[in-house]
Amino acid sequence: MQQLGQRARQAARHMARASTGAKNAALLAIADALQRSEAALRAANDRDLAAGRAAGLDEALLDRLLLDARGIAGMADGLRQIAALPDPVGAVDELRARPSGIRVGRMRVPLGVVGIIYESRPNVTADAAGLCLKSGNACILRGGSEALHSNLAIAACIAAGLEAAGLPATAVQVLEITDRAAVGLLAGLAEYVDIIVPRGGKGLIQAVMQQARVPVLKHLDGVCHVYIDDGADPDMARRIVLNAKTHRYGVCNALETLLVAAGEAAVLPAIAADMAEKGVELRGCERARAQVPGMTPASEADWYAEYLAPILAVRVVDGLDKAMEHIARYGSAHTEAIITRDLGRADRFLREVDSASVMVNASTRFADGFEYGLGAEIGISTDKLHARGPVGLEGLTSQKWVVLGNGEVRT
Amino acid sequence: MQQLGQRARQAARHMARASTGAKNAALLAIADALQRSEAALRAANDRDLAAGRAAGLDEALLDRLLLDARGIAGMADGLRQIAALPDPVGAVDELRARPSGIRVGRMRVPLGVVGIIYESRPNVTADAAGLCLKSGNACILRGGSEALHSNLAIAACIAAGLEAAGLPATAVQVLEITDRAAVGLLAGLAEYVDIIVPRGGKGLIQAVMQQARVPVLKHLDGVCHVYIDDGADPDMARRIVLNAKTHRYGVCNALETLLVAAGEAAVLPAIAADMAEKGVELRGCERARAQVPGMTPASEADWYAEYLAPILAVRVVDGLDKAMEHIARYGSAHTEAIITRDLGRADRFLREVDSASVMVNASTRFADGFEYGLGAEIGISTDKLHARGPVGLEGLTSQKWVVLGNGEVRT
Numbered sequence: 052m053q054q055l056g057q058r059a060r061q062a063a064r065h066m067a068r069a070s071t072g073a074k075n076a077a078l079l080a081i082a083d084a085l086q087r088s089e090a091a092l093r094a095a096n097d098r099d100l101a102a103g104r105a106a107g108l109d110e111a112l113l114d115r116l117l118l119d120a121r122g123i124a125g126m127a128d129g130l131r132q133i134a135a136l137p138d139p140v141g142a143v144d145e146l147r148a149r150p151s152g153i154r155v156g157r158m159r160v161p162l163g164v165v166g167i168i169y170e171s172r173p174n175v176t177a178d179a180a181g182l183c184l185k186s187g188n189a190c191i192l193r194g195g196s197e198a199l200h201s202n203l204a205i206a207a208c209i210a211a212g213l214e215a216a217g218l219p220a221t222a223v224q225v226l227e228i229t230d231r232a233a234v235g236l237l238a239g240l241a242e243y244v245d246i247i248v249p250r251g252g253k254g255l256i257q258a259v260m261q262q263a264r265v266p267v268l269k270h271l272d273g274v275c276h277v278y279i280d281d282g283a284d285p286d287m288a289r290r291i292v293l294n295a296k297t298h299r300y301g302v303c304n305a306l307e308t309l310l311v312a313a314g315e316a317a318v319l320p321a322i323a324a325d326m327a328e329k330g331v332e333l334r335g336c337e338r339a340r341a342q343v344p345g346m347t348p349a350s351e352a353d354w355y356a357e358y359l360a361p362i363l364a365v366r367v368v369d370g371l372d373k374a375m376e377h378i379a380r381y382g383s384a385h386t387e388a389i390i391t392r393d394l395g396r397a398d399r400f401l402r403e404v405d406s407a408s409v410m411v412n413a414s415t416r417f418a419d420g421f422e423y424g425l426g427a428e429i430g431i432s433t434d435k436l437h438a439r440g441p442v443g444l445e446g447l448t449s450q451k452w453v454v455l456g457n458g459e460v461r462t
Numbered sequence: 463m464q465q466l467g468q469r470a471r472q473a474a475r476h477m478a479r480a481s482t483g484a485k486n487a488a489l490l491a492i493a494d495a496l497q498r499s500e501a502a503l504r505a506a507n508d509r510d511l512a513a514g515r516a517a518g519l520d521e522a523l524l525d526r527l528l529l530d531a532r533g534i535a536g537m538a539d540g541l542r543q544i545a546a547l548p549d550p551v552g553a554v555d556e557l558r559a560r561p562s563g564i565r566v567g568r569m570r571v572p573l574g575v576v577g578i579i580y581e582s583r584p585n586v587t588a589d590a591a592g593l594c595l596k597s598g599n600a601c602i603l604r605g606g607s608e609a610l611h612s613n614l615a616i617a618a619c620i621a622a623g624l625e626a627a628g629l630p631a632t633a634v635q636v637l638e639i640t641d642r643a644a645v646g647l648l649a650g651l652a653e654y655v656d657i658i659v660p661r662g663g664k665g666l667i668q669a670v671m672q673q674a675r676v677p678v679l680k681h682l683d684g685v686c687h688v689y690i691d692d693g694a695d696p697d698m699a700r701r702i703v704l705n706a707k708t709h710r711y712g713v714c715n716a717l718e719t720l721l722v723a724a725g726e727a728a729v730l731p732a733i734a735a736d737m738a739e740k741g742v743e744l745r746g747c748e749r750a751r752a753q754v755p756g757m758t759p760a761s762e763a764d765w766y767a768e769y770l771a772p773i774l775a776v777r778v779v780d781g782l783d784k785a786m787e788h789i790a791r792y793g794s795a796h797t798e799a800i801i802t803r804d805l806g807r808a809d810r811f812l813r814e815v816d817s818a819s820v821m822v823n824a825s826t827r828f829a830d831g832f833e834y835g836l837g838a839e840i841g842i843s844t845d846k847l848h849a850r851g852p853v854g855l856e857g858l859t860s861q862k863w864v865v866l867g868n869g870e871v872r873t
Binding site: 068147149151155158160162163245246266284287290293294399401405407408409410411412413414416417418422423435436437439441452453455456457459460461 | 706
């Protein structure tokens with residue numbers, strides 16, 4: 052593990068000075084290698100699938116594990132898209148002249164070594180490696196044990212592509228130890244790893260957080276809120292609530308608790324009808340239930356719940372302040388939206404709600420790196436330091452100060 | 463401690479939405495209160511000084527503890543300067559229109575609650591509180607026990623100023639528990655504290671790092687390097703080395719190890735003469751000693767040393783790559799400078815040296831928030847995430863995503 056860390060650190064120094072051209076050439080060569088190796092990749096994946104079936108994995112897990120022709124083409128396309136993104140590394144902010152005579156600016160540089168810990172989907176191997184490569188970082192990838200053969204086959208293509216472009220193959224290393232202990236080992240390599248990105252369920256993320264001795268880029272929960280403000284357009288409110296709750300249930304930017312200003316509670320029967328059509332269960336406070344007979348009563352636990360399922364908590368609140376209090380108390384600082392026509396309250400919501408993404412008159416489902424224009428996404432962070440919300444290439448970099456002088460000294 | 467944390471969290475929500483005008487009014491009112499309260503401040507400081515003398519504190523420590531008329535005026539001036547700085551909070555980056563119809567940007571927001579742990583200098587109380595206040599944060603300050611009366615007297619002026627401006631006095635709380643256990647308590651308040659800034663010696667910073675359950679903004683060492691490149695102007699090299707080493711010895715951006723390209727080793731006798739005149743001891747590698755008879759031999763430990771004293775380690779290296787290898791191996795990622803006439807090597811040094819500040823033809827002593835134009839400095843960080851190098855108001859803020867829509871939903 053120490054050796055692996057040392058190799059990554061060495062590769063990181065090489066990657067930090069790699070040209071944009073070499074990095075893009077590697078990304079395209081990896082994409083080609085993946086498509087050329089379809090037979091080998093599918094054979095490796097078949098071994099994982101057979102072992103998974105023998106171990107009694109359920110269909111959902113086997114489905115996530117599957118790497119078919121479409122999945123392979125998808126990985127290759129993803130890498131080509133990353134190659135087309137601008138290179139963040141080396142960009143220097145405005146250089147400002149200081150009274151002392153020096154000029155001062157900031158240069159964007161890679162973080163160094165990124166550890167990625169993920170679960171069954173083998174495509175994460177190519178996706179995460181591509182983002183680290185483009186941002187000039189080395190990475191150590193620890194995928195799930197059930198996908199090991201698939202991941203190693205993908206790693207062989209990555210190594211071939213890196214070497215074809217004259218870059219060190221050790222810039223992307225896939226751990227062959229896949230048990231839980233490897234999580235602790237990787238998370239504890241403070242000397243050789245600059246940041247850990249866990250991608251997976253809450254259990255995995257909590258395990259990484261507990262063991263990490265380096266910063267972790269993560270979000271634990273996505274208890275997202277929509278607040279329907281006094282005087283909101285009821286049709287817009289219905290449309291956004293429907294989309295935020297039912298577009299996809301199992302995602303972190305899905306709506307989980309709907310807050311409605313008391314004056315607009317009359318919109319609830321229509322929303323309840325929309326939800327009933329989609330098979331979504333409503334759980335409401337007393338005032339919400341007064342509008343929709345038969346609604347399940349919400350308990351305190353419902354306000355904290357990230358259902359990731361066709362269930363929606365509903366609470367009637369006395370205006371904006373109470374809505375923001377609810378969000379501050381029960382929310383997870385991920386994504387919240389207000390539906391309003393009032394400029395002042397929109398502005399207060401934007402300024403005062405302390406979440407990674409705050410929205411006016413839009414669906415929480417937009418909280419996503421592609422939708423925000425980042426081109427790609429390594430993860431979503433609900434922490435305040437470094438990167439917040441959807442994190443793309445820039446979040447895998449840092450800025451150092453550069454000073455240009457002509458022999459100046461301090462007096 | 464929990465109550466204190468809760469009060470800080472509540473105050474932080476208030477401060478986050480405070481107007482620039484109110485924050486500046488508070489800063490000016492605190493400055494006035496400090497100057498009006500000179501007698502009370504000096505009486506409180508006398509109590510600390512008397513207790514310090516009785517406890518046998520040495521003169522250097524008593525000197526740091528002293529708060530005289532000049533010190534009080536200095537604190538007040540510092541606060542007025544912070545009031546004059548631009549408010550980082552609320553600024554929104556370019557809003558970009560996305561194909562979906564939403565507009566996306568980032569808004570700068572306070573971090574929330576900042577914990578500051580410091581040692582004997584009481585002026586840090588006003589200085590740190592002022593920076594936190596201007597950046598819209600609440601703060602909890604834990605100063606040294608030897609300065610408790612002084613700190614509480616300053617805190618009374620801060621509370622008066624906050625209240626005069628209609629802001630919550632609990633936005634700045636000074637801990638009355640000053641033993642080491644308080645460090646652990648504050649560093650462990652993960653629910654109520656967003657970041658800890660330790661200001662003081664290495665022992666304090668290590669204690670905070672070990673106990674912190676929240677991010678720590680810090681630098682542990684400043685093992686700064688100057689590298690004299692092949693073909694460098696020898697006069698410029700002498701001037702910069704003299705300034706970087708001898709301008710002040712006890713500061714983190716002072717030069718500690720001088721690296722000289724083998725072709726330029728002949729500059730060493732002149733540098734040795736400059737250093738001898740200032741009483742600086744040189745400790746050199748074999749090749750450095752060949753140039754300067756009588757130089758003390760350097761041991762491996764000297765390359766790692768942050769002397770903070772009139773001692774300079776000197777090593778002759780075979781060009782840029784070896785210099786950068788030395789810095790990567792022994793350095794502390796704080797500040798390094800190259801003296802060169804070669805554009806290509808200057809560029810490689812800037813890009814490849816992985817330190818918070820990298821300089822061309824300038825003294826390492828410039829690594830400072832005021833010299834960089836930040837207007838003020840809460841500390842210097844050698845970590846890569848969030849803020850790097852000198853940290854001013856911006857480093858006490860974060861950016862959240864804002865999305866403006868007209869009813870858009872995701873398809």
